[in-house]
Amino acid sequence: MLSWRHFRGEIILSCVRWYCKEGISYRDLAEMMLERGLHVDHTTLYRWVQHYAPEMEKRLRWYWKPSMGYSWRVDETYVKVKGEWTYLYRAVDKQGHTIDFYLSPTRNTRAAKRFLGKALKSMKPWAHPGAINTDKAPAYHAAITELKAEGKRPPDTVHRQVKYLNNIIEADGKLKRLINPVRGFKSMKTAYAAIKGFELMRMFKKGQMDIWKSGQGLTGEIRLIERQFGIYSA
Incomplete structure (x- = not known):
């Protein structure tokens, strides 16, 4: 209450x-x-x-969480916190609909794995994506490999490292325009x-x-x- x-x-x-x-x-x-x-x-x-x-x-959350994953586009953007750059990890589907997001102080394999694990855990196994599209950052490949090894992702999940496939997430620039006026958290x-x-x-x-x-x-x-x-x- x-x-x-x-x-x-x-x-x-x-x-x-x-x-x-x-x-x-x-x-x-x-x-x-x-x-x-x-x-x-x-x-x-x-x-x-x-x-x-x-x-x-x-x-x-129940209303906005997508029921099917199909193909994810994953990327991160910069957010200034206490004068330091942090990383907002985001995943959208091919229509640009938000799947999940995660704010991290670091940009590495551990952060990428934590984000992807969080997103996958929030969905039913049958709704998990058949493909995850990222840029060529090595952290994503390592994170997806570890999730597969731990049984948290099906072994046949396709990982595509093709930059142009993430244009749709980069085009969602309105989010940055919302954050910028805050001038740092x-x-x-x-x-x-x-x-x-x-x-x-x-x-x-x-x-x-x-x-x-x-x-x-x-x-x-x-x-x-x-x-x-x-x-x-x-």
């Missing part, structure tokens, strides 16, 4: 949605809310995002919390959950999120 921190739940969820969808600063969001007659300090908005963005992603924990919200709202934008919105567009998006928290809009 959530206390909603002295504000109505739909207001909190709306603020978290706006921040994660548009990538605006907390101060800009506070000003937007003030124009609507609600005084919320930017630090309060920050706490809301940190608490509720991961919770939104968790509660909606203070810790891995706060970065990952916000990124979970960014990724979730990108899934809505890409139409990944259209089937659950019942043709209601933005209204359907709001209702789907609110109902995961026990809020039932008219």
Whole structure:
């Protein structure tokens, strides 16, 4: 049961949605809310995002997790945390729909294996991909080989190291445009919390959950999120 921190739940969820969808600063969001007659300090908005963005992603996971893998495109991008570059591992299908993501302080075999293992574990064995497409980084080959040896991947899984096959994941540049205005996170924990919200709202934008919105567009998006928290809009 959530206390909603002295504000109505739909207001909190709306603020978290706006921040994660548009990538605006907390101060800009506070000003937007003030124009609507609600005084919320930017630090309060920050706490809301940190608490509720991961919770939104968790509660909606059943809706966005793909039921079939077929072919995965895997790559990573850079995210600055406390002045240092970290690595956001991402996997999408051939339509560009998000399969999974993982933030790591390192870019090596261990990180690649942890990410792929996380993504595979979250899906039923029959939904695992027949092929995983990556760039030519040796870490991916080593990670996939180890997962096969441990029985966590079928031995006939194809690993393609063809750069152009990952164009679809590199073209999903909106995620970087959401992260950039943040101008660096203070810790891995706060970065990952916000990124979970960014990724979730990108899934809505890409139409990944259209089937659950019942043709209601933005209204359907709001209702789907609110109902995961026990809020039932008219």
